[in-house]
Amino acid sequence: MPTAVELTKRMDSVEMISKMTRAMQLISSVKMRKSKRLLAEALPYSVHCIRTMERVLVLSPNLESPYIRLRKKEKGDPWRLDVYVLTADQGFDGTYNAEVIAATRRFLKTRIQEIEEMGYIPVITLYLAGCRGREELASDGYRVDEEFKYSFQEPNYAQAEELAEQIFLDYQGRDTDEAHLIYSMMRTPVTSAPLYIRLLPADLQGLRRVIEIAVDDPEVRVALPPGFPGEPPLIPFDYPGDIDTLMDYLFSTYLSGVVYGALVEAYAGEQTARMTSMDNASRNSSDLMKRLRHQRNRLRQNAITGELSEMTASVEAMRYFDADTYKKS
Numbered sequence: 001m002p003t004a005v006e007l008t009k010r011m012d013s014v015e016m017i018s019k020m021t022r023a024m025q026l027i028s029s030v031k032m033r034k035s036k037r038l039l040a041e042a043l044p045y046s047v048h049c050i051r052t053m054e055r056v057l058v059l060s061p062n063l064e065s066p067y068i069r070l071r072k073k074e075k076g077d078p079w080r081l082d083v084y085v086l087t088a089d090q091g092f093d094g095t096y097n098a099e100v101i102a103a104t105r106r107f108l109k110t111r112i113q114e115i116e117e118m119g120y121i122p123v124i125t126l127y128l129a130g131c132r133g134r135e136e137l138a139s140d141g142y143r144v145d146e147e148f149k150y151s152f153q154e155p156n157y158a159q160a161e162e163l164a165e166q167i168f169l170d171y172q173g174r175d176t177d178e179a180h181l182i183y184s185m186m187r188t189p190v191t192s193a194p195l196y197i198r199l200l201p202a203d204l205q206g207l208r209r210v211i212e213i214a215v216d217d218p219e220v221r222v223a224l225p226p227g228f229p230g231e232p233p234l235i236p237f238d239y240p241g242d243i244d245t246l247m248d249y250l251f252s253t254y255l256s257g258v259v260y261g262a263l264v265e266a267y268a269g270e271q272t273a274r275m276t277s278m279d280n281a282s283r284n285s286s287d288l289m290k291r292l293r294h295q296r297n298r299l300r301q302n303a304i305t306g307e308l309s310e311m312t313a314s315v316e317a318m319r320y321f322d323a324d325t326y327k328k329s
Contacts, residue, residue, distance in 0.1 A: 103194030
């Protein structure tokens with residue numbers, strides 16, 4: 001059984017850890033709310049890009065654009081699939097990274113099977129943002145680009161634009177046939193879940209669902225313009241005859257907006273997961289402190305009881321000694 005000194009030292013350690021977890025919880029809470037504001041600022045831009053592309057597609061029903069349809073290849077040709085996975089750089093975030101990695105494994109298993117059923121040979125390349133999960137996916141036998149170093153901590157539009165340009169140029173140069181993005185998205189104000197997005201060719205219906213989920217978040221909805229998203233204005237517009245140049249510009253712009261929104265969402269999800277994890281850690285440390293305090297109090301009470309018993313025994317012994325001495329005298 002531990003001594004009172006040992007219990008006191010352990011209580012001091014638990015108290016110090018509790019202070020750290022509470023501080024990390026507050027920091028993550030502030031960062032999460034900031035990311036929600038950034039997401040609310042980015043959503044109108046993304047929605048406008050999607051609506052513009054949809055109108056162009058409606059006005060050009062016969063448009064065969066590689067940005068909206070999968071390429072046609074010969075049976076047995078390689079099918080290059082690039083998957084960008086947004087994991088965190090830091091820990092203390094509960095199951096955040098584990099869920100993203102598990103979702104990546106599920107997606108790859110399903111998509112590889114679909115590519116093989118199409119008659120192509122899947123060539124998979126993973127691009128991991130953040131250091132968490134890199135070794136796990138590499139140990140599964142997947143090719144992980146080691147030169148790709150990227151972090152979505154404190155995301156900004158310049159970062160997103162740089163990453164989107166790399167994805168867009170790889171697709172234009174036929175270095176990839178399909179690009180996906182996997183990250184954790186806020187489903188409720190306190191929970192998040194992994195999500196898949198096909199960046200190229202664009203999945204406009206999937207993007208609309210992503211926007212609907214984001215708009216349902218109360219903290220995001222409060223920061224949005226009044227009436228957003230509403231119905232698109234029916235304003236006729238003309239576009240140049242060079243539709244390919246227009247589509248290049250639109251999809252490049254759309255890609256930057258979507259990637260930026262994903263970075264902000266992943267950042268918010270990470271901070272929310274860390275905030276929840278630190279809150280649980282603070283609660284657990286508080287419960288542990290109560291148990292240790294009770295244990296120390298019992299130990300002190302036992303010590304006091306023992307001392308009283310010894311004092312009582314001493315008094316009784318002295319009385320017996322005095323009585324025996326009196327009889328002899």
